[in-house]
Amino acid sequence: MTVPSPAEEVVRICQDLIRFDTSNFGDNEGPGERAAAEYTAGLLAEVGLAAEVFESSPGRASVVARMEGQDPSAGALVVHGHLDVVPAQRQDWSVDPFAAEEKDGLIWGRGAVDMKDMDAMILSVVRHLARTGAKPKRDLVIAFFADEEAGGTYGARWAVENRPELFDGATEAISEVGGFSSTLGGRRAYFLQTAEKGLAWLRLVAQGRAGHGSQLSEDNAVTNLARAVARIGDYRWPIELTDTTRRFLDGVTELTGVVFDPDDPDVLLKELGSVARFVGATLQNTSNPTVLRAGYKDNVIPGLAEARIDARPLPGQDELVLSRIKELAGEGIEVSYVHNDIALEAPFSGNLVDAMVDSLRAEDPDAVVLPYTLSGGTDNKALHRLGITGYGFAPLQLPEDLDFTGMFHGVDERVPVESLKFGTRVLHRLLTTY
Structure with a gap:
């Protein structure tokens, strides 16, 4: 029997996940994540991975599984996503936001970039490892949380406070909003998220x-x-630059020749195109x-x-x-x-960072990788309470004309099929080499 590659499964899984309406209205309001969590656990169970589905409140479900690695003494890596999405009003969209339609080479729907695309990449890669019997170098804790879009009270924070044993031995984590590409000064650059605001x-x-x-x-x-x-x-x-942001701006200057001027930050921000939405808000408190x-x-x-x-x-x-x-x-x-x-700030150095950079460059040899600060937040905040250092790494090679950052919580959210397939190749390399 031929084992499907992650790239052959990722589109279907992404579409299936989008079709679960997991809208999070805050204050514990919305349909919840239970149905999506059971689907996710079923995909893991199908390949022999025991996954636990648990609720913090009726319908507010998260999923956690562990894949044994070759070296039990190595710190485990948490690979995590969230199953909830922000609400979408049908009348504002050109498509049904929960139909997961594939059109023009893209998958359209709420969660396509935030973050059921990464959920699908994780699932397709982990399923492939389990089917082929390939063991990662270290234990993987595979988690899909509820409630990230409302601060994680019913998701990652609840899991950390009530089920910390699920993360025993974990030292590092990867999740959303990093590893995506943009073109700067004629070069393709990937933004690896090493910090996030409070x-x-x-x-x-x-x-x-x-x-x-x-x-x-x-x-x-x-x-x-x-x-x-x-x-x-x-x-x-006032403008106040963290170490991460200084390093990012230095990298942009090297690529574009434009020097950052704190008295007129827009000069350099214009070089970033739509990515300026993320970066501009990290130059100061807001x-x-x-x-x-x-x-x-x-x-x-x-x-x-x-x-x-x-x-x-x-x-x-x-x-x-x-x-x-x-x-x-x-x-x-x-x-x-x-x-x-x-707020979090992790070093742009170390074995995990090197492995993420190498995994990107294996698929895109000319890639430039820059650290950056996320203006929003992720579930890495909750894991930090257990001493786990988190990074944003959901690898996507994107076309120049796609306003990717505008998709987050935006209308007509969509992700290119080829970007998903690229991401599975990068993620598969990372999880089998680190």
Whole structure:
């Protein structure tokens, strides 16, 4: 019997995963991941890998399996993805976001790049290893988590806090939002994610004097809150470069000849094309107002108004960011965390990094590989609590005209079929050589 290659399976698996609506609306709302988790566990069981499906809350399911390596003394590698996706409104899309249609050489659908493409690559490669009896050099902990899109409370964080034994012996991890390509200065460069900003979702509460909407109001909660939100939204954080970002910018300068000017960062950012969306937000801390709530009737002045702020601190700046936001909010505004998680920064060196770079260059010999900081966050934050060092490495060789970074949480999300196949070859090499 001929064993299918990972490239022969990855498209079907990616489409199957997209067809499970695992929309995560936050606050434990949505259909959950159970059906997708059972499908994923079934694919592993089919090739003899025992996978555990567990729930943190009804329907909020994650999957973890372990593949034995040749050297039990070597630190295990966690290869992980998440099964949930952000919601998609059908009327905004040109296709059904959960139909996983293949069109123009691309797979379209919610999760095609974030991150059911990587889930499919992991599954197809691991299934091939199991079928052929090929053992990785070290144990692999293969994990597919719930709830990443809402901070991981019901997914990776829950698993780390309640089932830490699943990750025994693990020292490093790879996951999403790294290893993808872009063209810089005529060269194809791959961005390996070695750092990610922190996560500070904040609640602002203003209290005032409730009353009739026709009366004079000298202590209006909505007005008080609006001033605070405007100050925070208008604030421009100073440019502050981490070690990772400095190294990235130096690499871009070497490729393009354009030197980074902190007084005019847009000059270099223009060289990055759509990737500037990711990188531009890593040059400083950010704080964006995202939600406003107040009142219940047109002619009633509410006694309380609430806002949410999505703040993303650079590594080591969590306390500074909270302090500055409190200062900007001003007196009388209560500021508290809704969700808080650390920033990460790992070295662009070591055996795992060398293996990732070598795996890319084996498929693309002229590749330039640069470290970069992710402006968002991943489940590597949760694994860090167990002392596991995480990187973003979901390898994709992409066409120049594809706005890849715009696909994350965007409309008409899609991934090229050939990019998926490329990714399986790179990932297979990595997992069999490292």
